[in-house]
Amino acid sequence: MHTNYYFVYGTLKNGHRNHHLLGGSLKVGDFTTKPEYSLLDLGSFPGVVKNGTTAIHGEIYKVSSQEVEGQIDLLEGYQPHGKNNLYHKELITIENKPVYIYILNTSVVDIAKYSEISSGKW
Template identity: 35%
Template sequence: MKHMVAVYGTLKRGHNNSHLLKGARFIGEDSLSGLTLFNLGPYPGALAKPSEGVLVEVYAVNDQILTELDILEDYFPAAPGDSLYLRKRMATKHGPAWVYIYNRPVQHQQRISSGTW
């Protein structure tokens, strides 16, 4: 396991994309006050904006799982401007972890004030 990833939406345990983290090691939970969560319909998106906190699950993942997560999140390292999400390293209580940050406008999306999806 080479990478730490913090997830906040459909990748969390019990949600429809959690199977992509099979083989990853669950590290623990945290609340990241550097994020604000928005309801995008079938999934949430977080922006790097201060809030009361967004509940995340932190996992240790290998290169293959990280690549699969990049594909799910439409993250294109070679063309970040075309990406639906960007990957940003953020501090968690378990150490630095990658977080997928929504890369589109959210002015018409509802903010999720609870920070929990």
């Protein structure tokens, strides 16, 4: 069976407008990353960048559908091997579990235009 874990921190979280895209994915729980990132307010959604000092608060979902993964990738502007993706999809470890997270592609997004959310919560 195909299964991956995803750390979501914005509109895919429970109660937010794109949560339905997760379909029947199982919520594992609420988690926080290591304080190695910055969370930016991009207006109607947030973005995470590396090399910061903020722990990002979010939720981890167990995704067992390639269709759901495709929907999430599409929402996040991600294509495998795409150079102009809005986000990169990367594996990180949270509490000894490998999970995917979407990291802003700073070669496409001018992050200097956006304010940081110092709490790490969107």
